[in-house]
Amino acid sequence: MSTMDKLQVFPSRANQVVMKQRILAAKRGMGLLKRKRDAIDLKLRELKRQMGDKEEYVDNLMRTAIFSIAKANLLGTDFKPVIVAGSENGRTFLRRRIQKIVGVVLNYFELEVSEQDAFPNTGLSCGGQQVQKVRAYFLEALKEIVYYASLEYMLRMLTIASHQTNMRVNALDYVVIPRLVNTHTYICGELEEFEREDFYRLKRSQAKQLEAKIAFTELIRTKNMTDEELAEYLKRGRPAHPVADVFFDDDVFEYKSLEERLRDAYVLRHSKRSNQNKEKAKMDSNIKSFIRSVAIQKNPRASIASFISLSGRVLKEKQPDESSSSSEVSFYK
Amino acid sequence: MSTFTNNPLNKPLIEDVKEEEDHLEKPEETNVIRIGIIADTEVALGLLLVGIGYHHQKFRNYLMVENDTSLAEIEEFFHKLYKRPNIGIILLDYPTAKRLSPVLEKCKKLLPVVVILPTKASIVAYMEEKERLRRQRQREAYN
Numbered sequence: 001m002s003t004m005d006k007l008q009v010f011p012s013r014a015n016q017v018v019m020k021q022r023i024l025a026a027k028r029g030m031g032l033l034k035r036k037r038d039a040i041d042l043k044l045r046e047l048k049r050q051m052g053d054k055e056e057y058v059d060n061l062m063r064t065a066i067f068s069i070a071k072a073n074l075l076g077t078d079f080k081p082v083i084v085a086g087s088e089n090g091r092t093f094l095r096r097r098i099q100k101i102v103g104v105v106l107n108y109f110e111l112e113v114s115e116q117d118a119f120p121n122t123g124l125s126c127g128g129q130q131v132q133k134v135r136a137y138f139l140e141a142l143k144e145i146v147y148y149a150s151l152e153y154m155l156r157m158l159t160i161a162s163h164q165t166n167m168r169v170n171a172l173d174y175v176v177i178p179r180l181v182n183t184h185t186y187i188c189g190e191l192e193e194f195e196r197e198d199f200y201r202l203k204r205s206q207a208k209q210l211e212a213k214i215a216f217t218e219l220i221r222t223k224n225m226t227d228e229e230l231a232e233y234l235k236r237g238r239p240a241h242p243v244a245d246v247f248f249d250d251d252v253f254e255y256k257s258l259e260e261r262l263r264d265a266y267v268l269r270h271s272k273r274s275n276q277n278k279e280k281a282k283m284d285s286n287i288k289s290f291i292r293s294v295a296i297q298k299n300p301r302a303s304i305a306s307f308i309s310l311s312g313r314v315l316k317e318k319q320p321d322e323s324s325s326s327s328e329v330s331f332y333k
Numbered sequence: 334m335s336t337f338t339n340n341p342l343n344k345p346l347i348e349d350v351k352e353e354e355d356h357l358e359k360p361e362e363t364n365v366i367r368i369g370i371i372a373d374t375e376v377a378l379g380l381l382l383v384g385i386g387y388h389h390q391k392f393r394n395y396l397m398v399e400n401d402t403s404l405a406e407i408e409e410f411f412h413k414l415y416k417r418p419n420i421g422i423i424l425l426d427y428p429t430a431k432r433l434s435p436v437l438e439k440c441k442k443l444l445p446v447v448v449i450l451p452t453k454a455s456i457v458a459y460m461e462e463k464e465r466l467r468r469q470r471q472r473e474a475y476n
Contacts (some may be wrong), residue, residue, distance in 0.1 A: 052470065059451065059463060066453050069379045079378055092384035094366040094421055109366060109421055119382060138379040148445040149422045156443050260380070 005175075006182035011190030019184040026180060030172040034266035037165040039102045042160060047155050054148045068130075068137045075133075077127030081119050089304040094146060096200040099154075111143055366421035369414040369445070370395035371407060373452050376426050394420065398429050408436055415445060423447050427455040 009015045064105060071078075091114035099106050123131030368385045370377050377397045381385070386395045396410045411433060414423050423445050428439065430449045439449060451459035 044386070052467070055393065055463070059460070063456060064377055066376065066456070069375050069414055073375070092369065093362055094365050114384060122382065129428065134388055135382050138383050142385070145424070145448055145450075146422070149448055152446045152448075153421075153444065157444075160443070172375055305346050 004182050004186075005179050006186050007179060009187065011187040011194075013191065016184065016191065018185045019180060019187060023177065023180045023184060026177050027170060030169060030177070033165055033169045033172065036103060037162065037169055040104065040162040040165060043102050044155065044158050044162060047151060047158065051148065051151045054151060058141070058144045058148050061137075061144050065134070065137040065141040069134050072127055072130035072181065074129055077123055077130045078125040078223050079131075081122045081124075092142075101154075101158075104158065106154045106157050108154055109146050110150075111146040113139065115230065122183060147193060219299050363455055365419065367394055367417075367419055369417075369420045369423040371398055371411060371414070371429055372424060372426040372450065373398055373428075373454075376450060380424065397414075398426070400428075403433055407433060411436060413440070415440065420445050424450055426452045427459045428449050428452065 009019070093112055095111045095112055096107050097110050099108055123129075221234060225233065335366075367387065370380055370386065372380070374397050377386075379396055381395065386393065388394065388416065393412065394411075396407070398407060407429060411423070413421050421444055425447060426447060430447075440447065449459075
């Protein structure tokens with residue numbers, strides 16, 4: 001699952017809750033953004049319609065203005081000051097204003113006209129009235145032009161906003177929410193896995209304890225039986241429980257005889273040593289092995305005594321394996 | 334129209350627009366937006382009468398265009414206007430817009446807004462084009 005797109009978090013219960021909350025928040029946010037996007041689209045369509053109407057109006061006004069200036073020319077109006085003199089300062093200009101629509105900040109223009117006429121000397125010699133008319137018509141036309149340009153400006157900004165919102169919605173829908181959901185499922189899976197692991201461990205330890213208990217009860221029951229009783233017991237069939245594979249040191253239970261056995265082992269070790277030294281010269285290997293096998297008849301699963309007589313244990317282990325005579329010889333040396 | 338094509342005072346109609354941006358401009362209020370004009374004499378005249386033209390030491394925001402004005406000059410002036418941050422609207426007239434149409438297609442900035450105005454000579458063609466566009470938009474709206 002390395003290709004699955006998810007966040008890297010530690011799978012814990014706290015994180016699971018956090019992820020769930022994040023998914024909820026993301027879904028809510030996406031709903032809101034979708035509504036915003038729809039609202040922006042509605043507004044855009046409205047703007048376009050408004051612009052269409054405005055355009056016609058602007059055209060009409062411009063036509064009027066142009067006719068007015070043509071008429072003024074026809075009447076020989078004196079426009080020389082306009083051509084000759086350059087205007088130093090533009091008295092009429094625009095101001096940029098801010099408007100908020102559908103939660104989007106939009107700018108638009110507002111025309112600011114000064115009281116003082118530009119080129120006041122125009123038309124002084126001839127056609128002053130015409131000049132005023134031209135001014136009036138052009139001013140009106142300009143106002144509408146500015147309004148139309150504002151609409152266009154707002155339209156552009158809204159398209160950008162719509163595009164942005166759409167991208168955000170898509171991002172949430174196809175990237176962020178799937179990622180969060182994947183993380184959430186991953187965390188749930190991991191938590192379940194931990195639970196299962198704990199459960200398994202618990203069960204296994206319980207099983208082992210049960211095994212140990214059963215083996216112990218069995219041992220207690222069969223410990224003091226004679227051979228016949230043992231055979232009977234075996235024939236009856238042991239209860240169908242699994243045998244513990246744990247090694248039980250049954251000699252530990254015979255605490256009373258423990259010290260006796262310790263003493264015996266000690267004595268035996270020392271006697272063995274002296275015997276060995278004596279017999280070294282005399283005996284040959286076969287007889288040696290025979291004596292050895294006869295001498296010590298102890299439980300292979302020896303007790304604490306075996307730790308004291310390590311040599312004894314080695315000796316005992318060699319008992320079943322009587323082919324390796326060379327090693328015995330080396331031992332005696 | 335002769336009063337306008339003959340220049341009585343021999344003053345060139347197209348001012349020298351090849352100056353660089355002057356860095357000696359008085360800083361204006363940042364909220365003030367200007368209007369740029371590239372149009373023929375009459376329309377530009379009318380608009381100037383309203384008072385939207387201005388000029389500084391080395392820059393003026395209007396250009397009167399004739400039939401014989403070179404395309405290069407117009408283009409250069411247009412680029413100057415377009416780049417200036419305090420110009421919000423550029424008014425072009427119809428024949429100039431047609432001449433500059435490849436340049437206009439490359440304009441993708443948010444500001445300035447380019448508005449096309451008719452001229453006396455081109456009114457008929459202008460209205461026809463507008464009708465065509467309107468019908469096209471209506472057809473698209475239905476789809």
